[in-house]
Amino acid sequence: MFKILLIEDDHSLFSEVKERLSQWSYDVHGIHNFGEVMNEYTETKPDLVIIDIQLPKFDGFHWCRLIREHSSVPIIFLSSRDHPTDMVMSMNLGADDFVQKPFHFEVLIAKIQAVLRRAYNYNNDHNELKSWLGATIDLERNRVSNDKGSIELTKNEMFILKVLIDRKSKIVTRDELMNRLWDDQRFVSDNTLTVNVNRLRKRLTEIGLENSIQTKVGQGYMAIEKESL
Template identity: 75%
Template sequence: MFKLLLIEDDATLFQEIKDRLSSWSYEVYGIMDFSNVMQEFTAIKPDLVIIDIQLPKFDGFHWCRMIRAHSKVPIVFLSSRDHPTDMVMSMQLGADDFIQKPFHFDVLIAKIQAILRRVYNYNTEEVSLKTWCGAAIDYEKNLVANELGSIELTKNEIFILKQLIEQKNKIVSREALIKSLWEDERFVSDNTLTVNVNRLRKKLDELGLGRYIETKVGQGYIAIEEGISYA
């Protein structure tokens, strides 16, 4: 879960943005004392900062300078000011983007997702090997293997399997899977998800693993460990 620091003094707007971002599983923090932004920034250690220009005490440009002096964390300006010099200034200070108010929330979330993917997902080495129910899973090569042989999965199938295994023994809702696929730019419908899960389970059957992906009617899916049953 990514931590976002929203530096916004309009309480109503802050709460609205926080609620919308939280619905996308982001952990959103605000500022209690606008004279000590850096102290709270240091304590929170956010993965991305969203900041307004017009703030109490010091403006957003001041805090952008302060943050950039200590961190390379992505910064997005969110402001009602529309003068070109404000946008140029924000970029010169090291901001990653500038979004003008009023804005459409889909634009904000798309820009946040793009920045987080670029900064963290693409530049961070990820563990590509995993063991589950005695099988070795290679996320990079889309392969699952055990003593019975090996199978190759599609990108969607390995993505779904990874989401389930990372939360093994817990029910993952259909909505959460679809949202994860959407965030990863794999656009799927509810019906497409069903088809992919059925194909995944059928392929896993070749290795005797299909039964460890269970469907929970009205709830979602669960990847269980061998020998564990969840009724």
């Protein structure tokens, strides 16, 4: 049974979502003190966090940023705010998906299932360590390390990197990446993929792997095979 921490201050919505998710055998926990979210997160040890943007004391962006400093746990934002910058901000902070209120419960379930599959199933690959451009890719720990340092990636970032290095020197189309990530493109915006790839590139630059993922205009992305940076 997956444990979900639902950070939502609308009591009626929280109760409804908890009841519906419980019917799918998810163990749903809420927040008692919205000024102590990190303490309750640490005590709960969830497999997935669903968080609203507008919350008492501090907004969801604040708590997402703090969670990402300590963990790569999957995060889904749930919000009535519909400005594109909210989605971009959530992805830049390391969120895995964004659901806009009001929503069809079937859509929320589909996104939860897709995020959990990405987070906890793909790492069952028999080869949990990969080598690329002198770096070690640790699929189990979502970590990339080389002689210049080590970075920890989000589940989405690692999944994208894994798909690209499995096909290194070959173009992977945006459509294929979106299908592999979210199973159904109807549940994701094209901009979300762009944000995730850009964030992955920025993290790789921190350990000297700038330009290691190339954009092929009108086609997709490609991980280079030889160290020619």
